[in-house]
Amino acid sequence: MTMPPVKYQRGDMVMGRWPGSSLYYEVKVLAFDSKSQLYTVIYKDGTELELKEQDIKSTAGFQPRSRSRSRSPGRRRSRSRSPARTTRRSSSRTAAAVAAAAITDSAVSSRRDTRLKDVEVMLSPVVSFIMFCHRTDDARKTTEAEPEKNQGRYNLRRRKDDGDAKPAETRPEQLEEKEAKRVGALASTLSTPLDFGGKIGAYFWLLFLPAWVFFLVLQVNREDPSLTNFPPPLPPLEAFWDAQALGFVILWILFQALLYVTPVGKLSEGMPLRSGERLKYRTNGFFAIVVSAITVAAAVHQGVDLTYIHSHFLQLATASLLISILLSVYLYIRSRYAAPEQLALGGNSGNVVYDFFKGHELNPRIKNFDLKFFCEMRPGLIGWCLINFAMALAEMKQHGLDAPSNSMILVNLFQLLYVVDGLWNEEAILTTMDLMHDGFGFMLAFGDLVWVPFTYTMQAYYLVSHPNPLIVGFYIFRKSNSEKNAFRRNPADPRLSHLKTIPTATGKSLLVSGWWGVVRHPNYLGDLLMALAWSLPCGFSHLLPWYYMIYFIILLVHRDSRDMSDCRRKYGSAWDEYCRTVRYRIIPRVY
Numbered sequence: 001m002t003m004p005p006v007k008y009q010r011g012d013m014v015m016g017r018w019p020g021s022s023l024y025y026e027v028k029v030l031a032f033d034s035k036s037q038l039y040t041v042i043y044k045d046g047t048e049l050e051l052k053e054q055d056i057k058s059t060a061g062f063q064p065r066s067r068s069r070s071r072s073p074g075r076r077r078s079r080s081r082s083p084a085r086t087t088r089r090s091s092s093r094t095a096a097a098v099a100a101a102a103i104t105d106s107a108v109s110s111r112r113d114t115r116l117k118d119v120e121v122m123l124s125p126v127v128s129f130i131m132f133c134h135r136t137d138d139a140r141k142t143t144e145a146e147p148e149k150n151q152g153r154y155n156l157r158r159r160k161d162d163g164d165a166k167p168a169e170t171r172p173e174q175l176e177e178k179e180a181k182r183v184g185a186l187a188s189t190l191s192t193p194l195d196f197g198g199k200i201g202a203y204f205w206l207l208f209l210p211a212w213v214f215f216l217v218l219q220v221n222r223e224d225p226s227l228t229n230f231p232p233p234l235p236p237l238e239a240f241w242d243a244q245a246l247g248f249v250i251l252w253i254l255f256q257a258l259l260y261v262t263p264v265g266k267l268s269e270g271m272p273l274r275s276g277e278r279l280k281y282r283t284n285g286f287f288a289i290v291v292s293a294i295t296v297a298a299a300v301h302q303g304v305d306l307t308y309i310h311s312h313f314l315q316l317a318t319a320s321l322l323i324s325i326l327l328s329v330y331l332y333i334r335s336r337y338a339a340p341e342q343l344a345l346g347g348n349s350g351n352v353v354y355d356f357f358k359g360h361e362l363n364p365r366i367k368n369f370d371l372k373f374f375c376e377m378r379p380g381l382i383g384w385c386l387i388n389f390a391m392a393l394a395e396m397k398q399h400g401l402d403a404p405s406n407s408m409i410l411v412n413l414f415q416l417l418y419v420v421d422g423l424w425n426e427e428a429i430l431t432t433m434d435l436m437h438d439g440f441g442f443m444l445a446f447g448d449l450v451w452v453p454f455t456y457t458m459q460a461y462y463l464v465s466h467p468n469p470l471i472v473g474f475y476i477f478r479k480s481n482s483e484k485n486a487f488r489r490n491p492a493d494p495r496l497s498h499l500k501t502i503p504t505a506t507g508k509s510l511l512v513s514g515w516w517g518v519v520r521h522p523n524y525l526g527d528l529l530m531a532l533a534w535s536l537p538c539g540f541s542h543l544l545p546w547y548y549m550i551y552f553i554i555l556l557v558h559r560d561s562r563d564m565s566d567c568r569r570k571y572g573s574a575w576d577e578y579c580r581t582v583r584y585r586i587i588p589r590v591y
């Protein structure tokens with residue numbers, strides 16, 4: 001019997017499909033086993049795999065398409081780059097991977113298809129090829145249908161010399177900076193699947209979220225503030241509005257902005273953007289809360305009556321809502337003019353309401369003033385503590401106490417600890433979903449400026465008129481967030497060398513032991529335990545103080561499922577392997 005000729009030879013550089021995904025990366029053929037008909041290939045991050053011939057493409061397979069259009073010497077040069085030359089810029093490599101992931105998960109419309117064609121010619125072979133795969137609908141369907149089937153077929157193993165301590169942060173493909181920018185531009189033209197119930201969902205949330213805040217605020221003032229009660233009668237519209245309250249909110253935001261721009265504290269680098277650039281952030285949050293506390297203490301000492309916050313809670317919430325709407329309109333308009341590589345992958349559905357809600361620009365900045373980072377970490381978060389403190393004063397005033405009740409002190413302390421910890425470890429926010437992946441739109445602006453300060457303070461508010469194991473949660477929350485942050489910043493960190501990792505085709509590795517080996521979101525587990533601690537001091541006579549706990553379970557379960565599908569798209573079968581190893585999502589042995 002004659003054997004078919006071996007198509008690829010040892011040493012050939014070809015494109016190998018990453019199992020379980022539709023991404024192709026440059027690989028080198030190491031061997032061919034005629035018995036199993038499998039090629040052993042090696043990716044640039046050192047991962048060896050056995051691939052079937054159908055999962056390998058020659059680089060030439062897609063070049064003619066680009067070549068016919070790309071005539072400039074510059075472009076030709078970038079295609080003929082030798083592997084040695086490609087190792088120049090590590091940051092741009094991230095760009096390619098992100099773009100690749102974006103391309104993978106997109107439902108590429110025919111309108112976009114045309115745009116793709118135009119951009120494709122400018123890209124490196126790797127990206128061009130990925131795009132080529134995505135343009136062929138049938139091929140896409142096949143590759144997307146296959147992952148489950150593939151799972152057992154590939155033999156994923158690490159190179160023997162690739163110890164755990166060794167960082168796997170090298171990319172299989174690398175782009176020059178210019179190319180990376182174009183890749184960024186391309187990625188931004190593609191839309192990720194719509195979250196939050198899509199376009200209809202966006203309408204719903206836009207109306208529901210502010211309504212819910214007002215419902216809570218009106219409900220908590222009642223004698224029997226049960227969440228299951230009928231909504232309280234709506235007060236007259238003018239009861240919502242107070243110009244002075246708006247003035248105070250503006251003053252507070254300006255004060256926080258002043259502290260943010262004060263050149264005190266560290267300048268931290270964010271994660272590489274698609275363009276390869278790393279933005280700098282002034283992480284002086286701890287300084288900001290200390291100065292805020294001193295200023296507030298001085299004001300109280302001077303006779304300023306902070307219980308105004310309790311008595312004008314509704315008007316302050318309305319003022320903050322107004323500001324968050326104006327800010328979101330501004331963000332939406334500027335996102336329409338932003339350079340493509342500055343845009344997040346979501347928020348470009350073409351539907352004004354959805355895009356307004358979700359947000360499209362990733363890091364809107366006015367000069368060096370980062371609006372998203374500022375809003376997420378300052379006025380609302382520090383405002384949360386200010387409001388809690390004001391509630392303690394209101395409780396004392398209302399009940400003629402010399403000191404706040406024990407429950408009030410506990411709630412204040414627990415939540416203060418949470419916020420101070422967030423600000424002390426402010427740098428860690430740079431590796432969270434919000435900062436890395438989500439655009440800045442109404443959802444976050446409203447979340448930061450209204451939702452956090454006016455709903456997270458419900459327990460303290462409740463305790464004003466309803467006098468009435470858990471440090472472990474904080475410990476888990478902080479340790480797990482810091483572990484991942486340290487690992488993402490420096491995978492070779494000697495303090496993390498004992499941790500096991502799974503390499504992925506994107507070059508990033510996944511932690512599979514330590515906190516991230518206990519459950520897939522240990523940070524959510526810690527956060528939930530903390531939420532429990534905040535509600536327990538309020539007792540069980542009403543549902544309202546448990547509102548945060550209930551909301552938080554919904555929020556984190558939803559975030560977890562969003563993150564699972566994002567990571568599944570990004571990391572393909574490496575993610576499946578992680579999920580097989582770490583079986584539970586948030587609560588060990590339960591969920």
Ligand SMILES: NC(=O)C1=CN([C@@H]2O[C@H](COP(=O)(O)OP(=O)(O)OC[C@H]3O[C@@H](n4cnc5c(N)ncnc54)[C@H](OP(=O)(O)O)[C@@H]3O)[C@@H](O)[C@H]2O)C=CC1
Nearest residue numbers: 431432433434481484509510511512516523524527559563
């Ligand atoms: N109080 C509140 O209202 C809220 C609090 N939070 C808290 O904020 C914190 C951050 O949460 P959030 O941004 O949602 O999510 P994460 O900090 O968990 O970020 C998710 C990202 O981390 C990376 N990642 C996931 N698994 C691994 C792994 N095994 N090894 C290495 N990297 C991994 C992936 O990004 P990549 O691989 O691209 O780096 C993933 O997209 C949490 O503690 C959460 O509880 C969050 C929301 C609301």
Ligand SMILES: CC(C)=CCC[C@@H](C)[C@H]1CC=C2C3=C(CC[C@@]21C)[C@@]1(C)CC[C@H](O)C(C)(C)[C@@H]1CC3
Nearest residue numbers: 209376418421422429434443444446447448451452
């Ligand atoms: C329903 C709705 C409008 C949701 C918006 C969600 C936002 C309220 C939250 C999204 C992620 C957040 C984070 C924090 C606060 C709440 C929001 C903005 C956070 C700043 C709290 C302090 C923590 O230490 C943290 C820095 C880890 C955390 C980051 C995520």
